[in-house]
Amino acid sequence: MSVNAQPCPGPQPDALVRVDEGAIWRADGKPFDPLQVAHTRHALSAHPLLQLPRLRRLALSLAGTSHVKYALPNRKAGSAFHTFSESEAKMSIASTFDHIEEAGNWVALYFLEDEPEYGALLRDTLDGMKAQIEPRDPGMHGYSLFMFIASPPTVTPFHIDRENNFNVQVMGRKHLRVWQAHDRVAVPDAAIEDYFVHDTLRSLHYHEELDARALDFDIGPGEGVYIPSTAGHYVTTEEGAWALPGGRVSVSLAMTYFTTQTARRARVHLLNAFLRDRFAAAPMPPGKSGLVDHLKQPLAKILIESRMRLYGQAAPRGMSGH
Known part of the structure; x- marks a missing residue:
């Protein structure tokens, strides 16, 4: 299944400082099902905290900390899911942003809920969605915020997450391939157990035959994908996206949370x-x-x-x- 929805523009610049209720919603207007992958839309793309100059300031403030993660170039869907610190990658966050539009750059900022302004953005967004989520999946807690900044072409390999994840595209375009959370051919129970207990993805293996079982999403600003806990997925930014307006840099957020059921x-x-x-x-x-x-x-x-x-x-x- 492929989703090729038209981008949904967010509010005009400077329109959002505090997020209104319902900043993310299902594209088809249906209620969220905690176990079902869903195409979403959102109203976050024009938020002042999510523009590249402000993101550069954020990234520089985190330089040298465990919040900044890099990946080796030329990764594929089946590559090992490893990230590296600035020193391990022999890169600096300042240099990365100075050359952010050069092909193949990929940097992630982890656990931004610890940053006051970004933590407030996360809480405002997810708290404002409780009315949509908690009737079927109560007890939202443990919010975390991750940010991914990439210049095509890049690949985030096949993996799973513990949390429910609202993956939100703020800038540029990317492609997500996602398997339903109940698909035990793509993600065996033993692989989930190994990840939850030992924090390793060594038992999770991608092979191309799995692609026929997946859902495909080509998304741009104002769009996203809801990915339930333990649903397998991988992400690419395509080189062809450079031909599109604003396509040289992809910025996306993962707004994650646990519930009583997870x-x-x-x-x-x-x-x-x-x-x-x-x-x-x-x-x-x-x-x-x-x-x-x-x-x-x-x-x-x-x-x-x-x-x-x-x-x-x-x-x-x-x-x-x-």
């Missing part, structure tokens, strides 16, 4: 990983039986607390509190 499912994955590793079992995945998922919750919490107490490990992201 936390419950994550705890089931954690316990299932333990059962698979210790007893070579093939445990029932989350979502197959509400009763089984319910019975696994206290056992998973005991396992999390044991790991914290015995090894001094923090609870895996998205599993505690709800």
Whole structure:
């Protein structure tokens, strides 16, 4: 399935400082389904915090920190999903922005919820969407904001995320290939468990035969894609986008959050990983039986607390509190 919607322009410059309610919505006008990939539209593209001069100031303020991530050039959909610090990549954020329109540049800014203005933008946006989301997926928490700035051609390899993700295109164009969250051919249960417990994607493998199972989205400013937790996806910025107005630089946001249900499912994955590793079992995945998922919750919490107490490990992201 391919989506080639026309870009939806955001408000005029300087129109948004605080985000109004409903800044992101499904393009087809339907309610959000927490487990279904969806094409979205948004009203964030003209926000003052999301223009390139302001993003340069933000990036420079984060230089030398773990918030700034680079990737090696010439990545493919099946490449390992590795990122590098400025020193590891032998690059500087100042030089990157000085040459931001040169082909193949890719830089990401992680965990921007820690930055006061950007954290407020994130909270305003997601809090304003609770009326759309929480009737079917209550308990929104653990908000995070990631930003991706790229000059075509670039590739973000096949991967999954723990969180539900509103991927929002602010500038330029990109292509997303996304698999539904329930597709266990594309993303096996064991790969999810390995990621949730060991924070590794080593068990997740892309091959071209999977493409026929995916949804394709070609999006521009004012558009986006809702990607549920654990839905496989990869992203490209196409060299042909340079021929389009504003196509030399792609800026996108990932506005992510957990819910009561994502936390419950994550705890089931954690316990299932333990059962698979210790007893070579093939445990029932989350979502197959509400009763089984319910019975696994206290056992998973005991396992999390044991790991914290015995090894001094923090609870895996998205599993505690709800």
